[in-house]
Amino acid sequence: MSNDCQSCGACCAHFRVSFYWGETDSALGGTVPTLLTIPIHSIYVAMRGTDQHPSHCVALIGKVGEQVSCGIYEQRSSTCKEVIAGDEQCNKARRAYNLGPIINPPQEEAEILC
Numbered sequence: 001m002s003n004d005c006q007s008c009g010a011c012c013a014h015f016r017v018s019f020y021w022g023e024t025d026s027a028l029g030g031t032v033p034t035l036l037t038i039p040i041h042s043i044y045v046a047m048r049g050t051d052q053h054p055s056h057c058v059a060l061i062g063k064v065g066e067q068v069s070c071g072i073y074e075q076r077s078s079t080c081k082e083v084i085a086g087d088e089q090c091n092k093a094r095r096a097y098n099l100g101p102i103i104n105p106p107q108e109e110a111e112i113l114c
């Protein structure tokens with residue numbers, strides 16, 4: 001998790017986090033613990049806690065907007081990896097928690113900073 005994410009966690013407690021069941025450890029090469037998922041479709045599962053309202057992933061540790069971590073960070077799904085701090089989905093989730101938007105620097109500037 002980036003520094004921004006460690007004090008946020010909004011996307012893990014706003015969206016339904018669903019993905020192909022083959023990413024669970026029930027499948028060869030899968031990593032996400034099956035026990036932490038719930039079937040939502042014949043071939044899709046969701047992280048437990050994110051298929052309800054209010055949503056809150058069972059693997060999220062800590063308090064949204066303060067200090068958080070992902071309990072299965074190395075095993076998390078591709079869906080979890082898709083949200084990038086400062087992108088549209090990120091800032092949508094942050095808005096839901098009254099957290100200000102993250103504004104990424106323009107690409108050229110980002111390259112210089114790296």
Ligand code: SF4
Pocket residue numbers: 004005006008009010011012083084085086089090091093094102
């Ligand atoms: S909403 Fe954005 S800043 Fe917050 S945890 Fe998700 S990606 Fe990170």
Ligand code: SF4
Pocket residue numbers: 011012017047057058059060061069070071072073076077080
């Ligand atoms: S598995 Fe981790 S990164 Fe994915 S939604 Fe849950 S807490 Fe967030």
